[in-house]
Amino acid sequence: MDNKSTGLNESREERRKSLAEDVTQDFLRRQRERKSCEAAWRLNMNFLNGKQYCGINSACEIEDEQPSFYWQPKRVFNHIAPTIDLRCAKLSRVRPALCVYAATGEEADLNAARLASAVLSAACEKVNMTEKVSDAIMWSETCGTSFYKVIWDNYGGNEVGLTDAGEKLYEGDVKVTAISPFEIYPYSLDEESLEAQPSLIHARAVPVTDIYAAYGVRLAGRDKGEFAYSTQKKPYKEGAEDKKEGLEANYELVIERYERPSADFPDGRFTVVAGGQLLYDGILPYKNGDGGGRIYPFIKQTSVRTAGKFFGSSVIERMIPVQRAYNAVRNRKHEFLNRISVGSIAVEDGSVDTDELIEDGLRPGKVIVYRQGGKPPEMLSLGSVPEAFGSEEELLQDEFSRISGTGDLTQSGDKFSSVTSATGLQLLIEEDESRLTVCYESIKSALKLAGKHILRLYRQFATDARLLKTAGENGALKLYCFKGSDISSDDVVLESDSELNLTPAERRAVVYDLIEKGLLDGDDGKMSRTVKNRVLKFIGYEKFAGERDLSDMHSARAGDENIAMRQAEANVKEYDDHAIHIREHTAFLLSDSLDEVQEARICSHIKIHRQKLKEEQDG
Numbered sequence: 001m002d003n004k005s006t007g008l009n010e011s012r013e014e015r016r017k018s019l020a021e022d023v024t025q026d027f028l029r030r031q032r033e034r035k036s037c038e039a040a041w042r043l044n045m046n047f048l049n050g051k052q053y054c055g056i057n058s059a060c061e062i063e064d065e066q067p068s069f070y071w072q073p074k075r076v077f078n079h080i081a082p083t084i085d086l087r088c089a090k091l092s093r094v095r096p097a098l099c100v101y102a103a104t105g106e107e108a109d110l111n112a113a114r115l116a117s118a119v120l121s122a123a124c125e126k127v128n129m130t131e132k133v134s135d136a137i138m139w140s141e142t143c144g145t146s147f148y149k150v151i152w153d154n155y156g157g158n159e160v161g162l163t164d165a166g167e168k169l170y171e172g173d174v175k176v177t178a179i180s181p182f183e184i185y186p187y188s189l190d191e192e193s194l195e196a197q198p199s200l201i202h203a204r205a206v207p208v209t210d211i212y213a214a215y216g217v218r219l220a221g222r223d224k225g226e227f228a229y230s231t232q233k234k235p236y237k238e239g240a241e242d243k244k245e246g247l248e249a250n251y252e253l254v255i256e257r258y259e260r261p262s263a264d265f266p267d268g269r270f271t272v273v274a275g276g277q278l279l280y281d282g283i284l285p286y287k288n289g290d291g292g293g294r295i296y297p298f299i300k301q302t303s304v305r306t307a308g309k310f311f312g313s314s315v316i317e318r319m320i321p322v323q324r325a326y327n328a329v330r331n332r333k334h335e336f337l338n339r340i341s342v343g344s345i346a347v348e349d350g351s352v353d354t355d356e357l358i359e360d361g362l363r364p365g366k367v368i369v370y371r372q373g374g375k376p377p378e379m380l381s382l383g384s385v386p387e388a389f390g391s392e393e394e395l396l397q398d399e400f401s402r403i404s405g406t407g408d409l410t411q412s413g414d415k416f417s418s419v420t421s422a423t424g425l426q427l428l429i430e431e432d433e434s435r436l437t438v439c440y441e442s443i444k445s446a447l448k449l450a451g452k453h454i455l456r457l458y459r460q461f462a463t464d465a466r467l468l469k470t471a472g473e474n475g476a477l478k479l480y481c482f483k484g485s486d487i488s489s490d491d492v493v494l495e496s497d498s499e500l501n502l503t504p505a506e507r508r509a510v511v512y513d514l515i516e517k518g519l520l521d522g523d524d525g526k527m528s529r530t531v532k533n534r535v536l537k538f539i540g541y542e543k544f545a546g547e548r549d550l551s552d553m554h555s556a557r558a559g560d561e562n563i564a565m566r567q568a569e570a571n572v573k574e575y576d577d578h579a580i581h582i583r584e585h586t587a588f589l590l591s592d593s594l595d596e597v598q599e600a601r602i603c604s605h606i607k608i609h610r611q612k613l614k615e616e617q618d619g
Contacts, residue, residue: 016281087436118470124451192307208251286457305442329392405435507539572608
């Protein structure tokens with residue numbers, strides 16, 4: 001029996017070693033296949049940071065370029081950095097204002113959608129989604145692709161108690177991280193869709209203390225410098241151990257391999273390896289797919305899609321040849337200016353002391369002694385700077401704008417001086433922004449998918465009731481007590497103002513135009529308090545929208561009565577706005593499925609409101 005048990009243990013240990021070796025070799029294979037992509041990304045980063053005299057050799061390594069002559073200047077006139085700054089600024093107008101649509105018009109579905117929207121809004125605020133979007137945009141604009149990783153953090157949320165060992169317990173919460181493409185290794189570089197990849201590897205440097213806390217395995221650790229281009233300096237929570245000396249040698253490469261569901265693994269497979277040891281092997285942890293399926297916890301965002309390729313491309317790749325040519329023109333132009341200003345001296349052999357002439361040149365007031373009968377030194381005339389330098393420089397500057405799709409009107413307004421009407425200028429601005437439409441759509445699509453992942457993680461892991469505090473329409477505190485099962489809708493969309501991508505000035509112009517045309521007025525020809533408050537919030541003057549809206553309050557009270565009348569009668573109050581209550585109760589009758597008793601109860605309640613309203617009108 002003992003021999004059999006020992007044999008089983010040895011067989012299990014061999015399988016663990018074999019699996020760890022398989023994952024490691026799979027990672028190394030993908031790393032070799034992706035070497036040319038990484039070289040292109042590093043070259044992009046070099047040009048963005050101003051290190052522009054370098055290139056990629058045949059071994060896919062970055063090497064410095066040597067000048068043709070030692071005296072040739074190698075100055076950098078970086079136009080790529082401000083261009084990328086401008087693109088990032090324009091793309092960052094997309095704000096993660098997410099909401100959820102109701103599945104039907106029934107009151108239960110409407111309430112579920114309101115709850116899901118509140119949960120999603122609070123989650124985006126807690127994970128600082130705006131910062132995550134900015135980080136992802138920076139990486140996608142630099143390397144062409146970035147990723148969001150949406151997972152469940154067991155150490156997030158509020159503290160709920162202690163374990164038997166005295167450790168703190170947390171309710172858990174969603175965690176969103178923006179990841180660079182250096183950390184993602186797909187199965188195939190020729191498969192464009194992330195979801196269609198048979199497997200995906202996420203490899204990053206993690207402190208050995210965090211590895212031990214998560215998996216209970218102690219590793220020796222290595223210098224973090226060996227793991228280049230990791231985006232996470234602190235992959236997990238920062239603890240007291242992170243402040244110890246010698247931390248740079250306490251990292252190890254953690255390889256997470258995700259395999260999508262298949263016939264062999266119906267729930268997918270998730271394997272973690274570090275330091276050649278198997279840390280974990282099981283099913284995919286998250287039910288974040290449609291219909292409760294298990295998929296990868298990653299979302300891809302691209303700057304420029306490349307047909308038939310997993311990784312997208314960056315506009316930096318297109319601008320590099322232009323930047324090289326621009327640097328060459330400016331440097332040759334400066335060389336010519338130096339020749340004209342400093343001058344080149346012609347001397348007869350043996351007529352002067354050339355060493356002294358080389359040291360001092362022909363400085364003003366200098367006494368030149370030359371051989372009797374010889375020819376005195378003279379300055380060579382080089383004329384003026386050729387016009388070709390100026391025209392080529394302007395041509396290359398325009399090329400930057402055309403390639404990057406950022407023809408900023410503030411920088412090239414002289415070209416549109418003939419356009420005087422506001423409509424014409426607006427059309428030019430829209431045309432100027434049209435080149436960024438594909439990038440906008442990629443960001444919006446990624447945000448909506450991230451919102452769905454967040455709600456599905458709450459549905460899976462928020463099994464116990466938790467309290468959510470949000471601001472109501474009138475600034476009042478609104479409380480939700482919910483469990484994951486209460487989140488029945490995950491039809492995430494961007495709110496209308498997030499779709500517009502407008503500057504504050506453009507927002508105000510749109511609203512003023514709507515007001516001028518009377519499109520925001522009610523049936524009485526006046527703007528309601530509700531619309532006025534929303535307009536003030538939309539244009540950035542939320543502090544002026546503090547007056548409480550009685551219409552909203554009456555509508556909210558009528559909604560509470562609708563829910564209550566499913567079970568019992570509701571009293572009609574003297575202070576009710578009967579017209580609003582009649583409208584809300586009628587809408588509830590038309591939109592919800594009620595039995596005969598409930599329908600009769602609500603109809604009787606509406607009849608009382610109508611009698612009260614008639615008495616008010618007659619009196």
